[in-house]
Amino acid sequence: MTSDRSVITDSLGVGVATGAYGISFGALATASGLDVWQACAMSLAVFTGASQFAFIGVLASGGNPLTGALTAILLGSRNLFYGLSLAPLLRLTGPARLASAHWVIDETTAVAVTRETTRQARLGFYWTGATIFVLWNTTTFVGALAGTAIGDPRDYGLDAAVGAAFLGLLWPRLTSWGTRAIALLAAAVAIGLVPFTAAGVPIIVGGAVAVLVGLRWHVSPEDAS
Amino acid sequence: MTSAWIGIIVLAVGCFIFKLAGLSVPERVLDHPFTRRAADLIPVALLGALIAVQVLGGDHTLVIDARLAALGVAAVLLMLRVPFLPMVLAAAATAALLRLM
Numbered sequence: 001m002t003s004d005r006s007v008i009t010d011s012l013g014v015g016v017a018t019g020a021y022g023i024s025f026g027a028l029a030t031a032s033g034l035d036v037w038q039a040c041a042m043s044l045a046v047f048t049g050a051s052q053f054a055f056i057g058v059l060a061s062g063g064n065p066l067t068g069a070l071t072a073i074l075l076g077s078r079n080l081f082y083g084l085s086l087a088p089l090l091r092l093t094g095p096a097r098l099a100s101a102h103w104v105i106d107e108t109t110a111v112a113v114t115r116e117t118t119r120q121a122r123l124g125f126y127w128t129g130a131t132i133f134v135l136w137n138t139t140t141f142v143g144a145l146a147g148t149a150i151g152d153p154r155d156y157g158l159d160a161a162v163g164a165a166f167l168g169l170l171w172p173r174l175t176s177w178g179t180r181a182i183a184l185l186a187a188a189v190a191i192g193l194v195p196f197t198a199a200g201v202p203i204i205v206g207g208a209v210a211v212l213v214g215l216r217w218h219v220s221p222e223d224a225s
Numbered sequence: 226m227t228s229a230w231i232g233i234i235v236l237a238v239g240c241f242i243f244k245l246a247g248l249s250v251p252e253r254v255l256d257h258p259f260t261r262r263a264a265d266l267i268p269v270a271l272l273g274a275l276i277a278v279q280v281l282g283g284d285h286t287l288v289i290d291a292r293l294a295a296l297g298v299a300a301v302l303l304m305l306r307v308p309f310l311p312m313v314l315a316a317a318a319t320a321a322l323l324r325l326m
Contacts (some may be wrong), residue, residue, distance in 0.1 A: 065232025083247015
């Protein structure tokens with residue numbers, strides 16, 4: 001049985017590592033045309049990193065904010081399944097559930113779902129959530145201020161950093177040949193559509209085609225062999 | 226940029242609904258192998274498409290420039306298990322240096 005102390009240590013480790021990269025979100029958000037307050041409002045109110053990066057990625061490529069929001073919400077749909085895994089462990093009802101839902105993200109789920117008791121699952125969930133929430137919002141603000149102070153973001157390669165950030169988020173999910181093929185298919189369809197469609201559309205259509213193909217061919221994160 | 230605020234509000238509400246629904250809906254309603262598999266595939270596919278458009282997309286054209294080299298550096302660093310933040314910084318630095326040359 002793990003001790004409460006080790007649950008808290010795990011939470012802080014994950015929280016600090018994740019919270020720190022709010023700085024890249026803040027800088028990239030202002031580089032893609034948002035102001036400092038919009039960048040900060042996103043980290044406070046959206047609070048799910050991959051979706052936040054997706055939204056500014058669509059804006060940066062010239063897409064309109066609603067297309068960006070749609071792409072980002074689809075990406076955030078995985079939090080639904082995190083909630084499903086967490087519900088029987090955290091055992092929350094009423095106001096506590098409403099207040100905790102905002103912190104249902106990749107990292108809090110990763111720390112909490114491996115615990116054997118409700119007490120330790122809650123410990124992991126709230127310590128990780130609190131650490132990330134405080135750091136993510138602070139570092140977003142710092143990054144956004146820095147992003148507006150430096151002039152043309154392209155001179156610093158910040159436009160290229162968005163692609164690297166997405167690759168960093170995708171990397172741990174490329175666990176089988178099937179998922180790698182799906183990611184490449186989505187990329188290929190999206191690239192093919194860029195010359196012919198409005199900005200933002202290639203991402204949604206490319207993603208949708210690849211998901212349908214993956215479902216049809218029974219692609220899963222683990223290789224069948 | 227009022228439309229950006231609208232996008233942010235829609236995004237915040239949409240993401241919160243998914244988060245809350247997961248905690249609230251009885252497990253048997255959504256815990257079907259098909260929805261599970263779709264949930265595993267959606268992030269992979271969307272991130273793949275996002276990377277491609279982010280790195281190669283121009284104004285209704287495809288452009289090969291310093292961004293692609295930066296992505297290559299990022300991939301190598303990820304293979305070497307370099308953490309997120311230094312990896313992103315190295316990719317940015319690669320593009321910045323190539324543009325200086």
